[in-house]
Amino acid sequence: MRNRPIVAAAFAAMASAAHAADVIRDPAAGWDYLWYEVLVDISILGIAFALITAFFVIRYRRRAENEVGKAGRLTAAAAVGWTVIPMFVFMADDFFLAANGWQLWNTYRQPPANRIEIKLESGMYSWDYTYPNGVQTQNVLKVPAGKPVLLRMTSRDTIHSHFIPDFRVKEDSMPGRVTYLWFYPQKPGEHIVTCAEYCGIMHSYMIGKVVVVPEAEFTAWYEQEERKLAGGAGQPKKAGA
């Protein structure tokens, strides 16, 4: 059995994949991977079609004024073959892409359990966040590195869409419905939030940012804001820009 080592390696890979189930899968990384895969797929198709067309155009250019095309009619078998075979090729590719797309979709739609959950209300033209302890911020979403963040979103006026290009995610927020998205910030840094649904005159100025800070720094800020809330006039206080 010369194949043994390969089989063993395959099993080992599967076993480690099973163990990895409780590791958080980052949707943004998954997006980059699938995007690359799909680009390769469509480039192959595109180049194949373009080359065939270019070849025909050159090879069958008209050489004499009264020349006509010479292609005959297809036999019934050829006509059916030329229909059924491309159909199966396309369908195979479609189902392959659908399967990959669906898998990534599950990552996007199944937020991990250890997440921090923040409420978002959008309005013309600001992003208003409310943390679990009642702290509120506007246009600045401060989150700890290494923890999945889930936004539960609604809108008080028109439809907006909370788009964070760096995390490869957006979802609309709208009146009368609650939607959600989650992302996985792993390193401290700042990321732009921008509105991706036409919501009114100042749509293109509806910006904010996600500020990812080290866990300790976040906790300090979070507790300090909470104390301010408790000590303040009882009115939620807005922090940030």
Place this chain on the structure above:
Amino acid sequence: MGTLKEWIFTTDHKRVGVLYLIGSLAAFAVAGIMALLMRWELTTIGPTLTANPTTYNVWLYAHGAVMILGFQIPALTGFFANYCIPLMIGAKDVAFPRLNAFSVWLFYVGIILAILTFFIPDSPDIMWTAYPPYSTITSGNTALYTFTVLILGFASILGGVNFLTTVAYMRAPGMTWNKLNIFVWCTLAAFVLQLIFVPVLGTAVTLISFDKYLGTGFFDPAKGGDVLIYQNLFWFYSHPAVYVIFLPFIGVVYEIVATFARNRVFNYKMVVYGGIFGIVGLSGVVWVHHLYVTGMADWIRIGQMVTTLLISVPVGFTVIGLVGTLYKGSISFETPMLYALGVLFLFLIGGLTGIPLAITSLTLHLSDTYYVVGHFHYVMAVAGTFSIFGGVYYWFPKITGRMYSEAIGKLGFWITFAGTNIVFWIMMDIGVKGMPRRYYDYAHFPQFENAHQWMTGGAALIGLGFALAVLNWIVGAIRGAKAPDNPWGSQSLEWSTQTPPPPGNWKDVPTIREEWDPYAYARP
């Protein structure tokens, strides 16, 4: 030429067609100028041409609505259908000539309404999609949008009734269904879609005006409505609407390619019964791909990801049929053929870049970015326009009885083709990097300023190329050399009558021989 009065009160399908052409080209000019203004505005960060975002938003509204409803649909299902279908099936006219004349009047009312946008103080700023709640709370004039859509939709339904009847009952003796031109099949399919789906759009746009002006709450959650119902209704029509554009434009391309390759259409039955019928069959079950980021239920987002991907099968048939038509042909490269090959190229890029947009999870990043705008200009907007321009060039000798300038034609093509790829390739690129659509300004994306400048330059090239083409037609129609009856050596029936065709089209209604079909070139 006839007097102006004769033209206005004409019931001749060819003249009705030409009226459609003139109106839709005027609409194209207006909407094209809007595109140039938008591109100009986006040349620099901050205000460039106007300091008022609403002005930009009105341009964008007018650009989208007029391009689709006032230019592409009327040019394809108004002009080409009217001019070509009776000639292609060997009929003397359409089944209901007066209804036909009425539909072109309605069309003119529709584009006049659309152009009123620029003359009223409260111009609509709701985008051609008019999503509530914004469309029901804006101070822009939503009713103008509603009436424009209703009138143009009504004109199109009249056309649909007319042409389905015409093709069903007025084919020349011996013209069997399997001898119909691909263009005729494509247009019939497009009209079937219009008849089924336009009423849904009519409902949707009527209800937003009810909500706004009569205080109903169909789309207002505070009154028990739901904002997403509108989006579902709208796209239930507007996705099929892209096939109302796609089908006739690919039909025009088939006619051009078969004629300039002097060749049979590859696997005709696959193209018709697999490609065209397949597209009609799937068109009503893919609209949710426009709602991937709206929080619709997961099962329907996944379900319609699969149906959307499967569209590649019938669309693939139409592309294979087109490429196969070149095989063993005798290809020459006059202006119409350049445009047709241009469509093939643009459509290939546009179609393939649509595949990521079918995949729900990838759309979470791509939706509502410039990637989408780049993609649909490739696949529909510019590909469709190239097909319309190619088609006008192709039938120009038949329509006017004169020839255009081949040199100017080719020059115009190459200029537009270059501009198109500059603009829309860059658009897709910055879209993937995060540039959102419908932005008057991009102050927080300064890294894209350079790309925006390239796009503005490219757009100027596009405008220049199209202007050359229109100029070429005007000069050609007035002073071009006299055209023979069949300058391209085509087999298709419309070339067999005299140039230009007389009222009633034929001296004797043609009888179709058993061995003839519009693509029978090879001599056995």
